[in-house]
Amino acid sequence: MLGGSLLVVTLSIFGALGGSGPDALLALALGWSLSVAFLMANTAIETDSPTQSLVLFLHAYRPEGVTDELLDAFIAEHPFRDSRLQGLVSDGLVDRQGERLVSRPAGHALLHLLDVYRQLIRRNRVTG
Amino acid sequence: MQQACLLLAAGSALLVNVVAQVLVHRMALEGRLVPTLLIGFLSGSAAFVLMVALVWISFGPNDDVPWHTAAALLIYIAGSFSFVCLVAAGETSVRVEILRQLRSRTTGLTLRELDDAYRNDILIRTRLDRLVETHAIRIDRGRYQLASKPLLIVASAFQLAKLVLFGVTNEFGLPSNWQSRDRDRTKDGHPEVTPKA
Numbered sequence: 379m380l381g382g383s384l385l386v387v388t389l390s391i392f393g394a395l396g397g398s399g400p401d402a403l404l405a406l407a408l409g410w411s412l413s414v415a416f417l418m419a420n421t422a423i424e425t426d427s428p429t430q431s432l433v434l435f436l437h438a439y440r441p442e443g444v445t446d447e448l449l450d451a452f453i454a455e456h457p458f459r460d461s462r463l464q465g466l467v468s469d470g471l472v473d474r475q476g477e478r479l480v481s482r483p484a485g486h487a488l489l490h491l492l493d494v495y496r497q498l499i500r501r502n503r504v505t506g
Numbered sequence: 507m508q509q510a511c512l513l514l515a516a517g518s519a520l521l522v523n524v525v526a527q528v529l530v531h532r533m534a535l536e537g538r539l540v541p542t543l544l545i546g547f548l549s550g551s552a553a554f555v556l557m558v559a560l561v562w563i564s565f566g567p568n569d570d571v572p573w574h575t576a577a578a579l580l581i582y583i584a585g586s587f588s589f590v591c592l593v594a595a596g597e598t599s600v601r602v603e604i605l606r607q608l609r610s611r612t613t614g615l616t617l618r619e620l621d622d623a624y625r626n627d628i629l630i631r632t633r634l635d636r637l638v639e640t641h642a643i644r645i646d647r648g649r650y651q652l653a654s655k656p657l658l659i660v661a662s663a664f665q666l667a668k669l670v671l672f673g674v675t676n677e678f679g680l681p682s683n684w685q686s687r688d689r690d691r692t693k694d695g696h697p698e699v700t701p702k703a
Contacts, residue, residue: 398509400507400508400509400510401509403509403510403513404509404512404513404574404577404578405577407513407516407577407581408577408580408581411580411581411584411585411588412580412584414584414588415583415584415585415587415588415591418587418588418591418592419587419591420671422591422664423664423667423668423671423672424668424671424672424677425677426668426676426677426678427598427661427664428600428629428630428633429598429633429636429637429657429661430657430660430661430664430665431661431676432630432633432634432637433637433642433652433654433657433658433661434658434661434662434665436643436650436651436652437652437658437661440651440652441651442649443646443647443649443650443651444649444650444651445648445649446648449630449634449650450627452630453626453627453630455678456626456630456676456678457626457678458600458626458629458630459600459604459624459625459626459629460626461677461678462600462601462604463604463620465601466601466604466605471601471605472604472605472608475614477616477617478613478614478615478616479608479614479615479616479617479620480608480613480614481605481608481609481614485605485608485609486609488602488605489602489605489606489609491592492592492595492596492602495528495592495593495596496596498528498532499527499528499531499532499542500531500532500536501531501537501539
């Protein structure tokens with residue numbers, strides 16, 4: 379995002395955007411919007427969705443279907459919870475304090491935003 | 507000035523999108539997230555078209571207006587996509603659910619306490635139950651069967667994108683054909699031999 383912003387500012391200074399402030403503003407807004415969308419899409423592609431993995435797993439076992447034993451094997455081979463917990467620690471959203479795992483302020487802010495939205499739409503379905 | 511007006515149009519359309527989705531969910535389609543997101547997007551799109559028409563009329567035809575409009579449209583689409591991703595994260599993201607569990611106690615949780623509240627098998631079985639509930643999966647003689655073609659198409663598209671972008675089919679380093687590998691092997695790990703006729 380910063381690289382894109384720098385590019386737009388440089389192009390604007392050297393006249394490639396006609397030296398126009400409004401053009402630079404539009405280009406910056408476009409760059410930021412696409413960057414955020416790319417970040418969202420990239421995260422969704424990079425990490426496995428448990429639901430999608432489950433769907434592909436069931437598809438692989440057609441037409442016989444999946445038994446509970448096979449499902450247990452699938453769960454053991456796909457440690458989604460631990461993988462995401464590791465990601466949260468790496469990204470600085472969760473802190474290890476001795477044996478305890480604690481959510482950091484950035485994590486609280488994200489949850490607050492999502493909770494406000496869920497309250498607004500009166501959503502009370504179980505998440506996760 | 508034209509650029510600023512189109513930027514405002516994209517921002518306003520995004521706001522209409524979010525507000526319409528919230529209102530429709532609250533007042534008419536409670537619990538039905540996907541249709542309300544679609545209605546929100548269509549409402550925002552209608553608002554965008556209306557505002558762009560006003561800009562075109564106000565500033566008259568010029569060489570730049572189509573490019574500026576295209577940029578504003580991309581901003582609206584990217585914003586809407588990000589909104590959908592954020593809503594989806596609030597509903598089903600494992601990371602968000604872990605954060606919710608940790609927030610439930612001010613002193614946080616030990617790994618054991620987190621296991622009790624949100625283990626790997628809990629999160630997968632919650633999803634399985636949800637898919638059964640929505641008839642995307644049916645249970646036939648004790649076996650789970652996939653019944654949703656659209657879900658399979660979406661999952662396959664994501665898997666293909668992962669393969670193209672990252673060169674893997676899953677994040678756990680499993681072989682791409684691990685399911686069929688397991689299916690075709692006996693319990694002791696050897697390939698299953700089909701008896702010849």
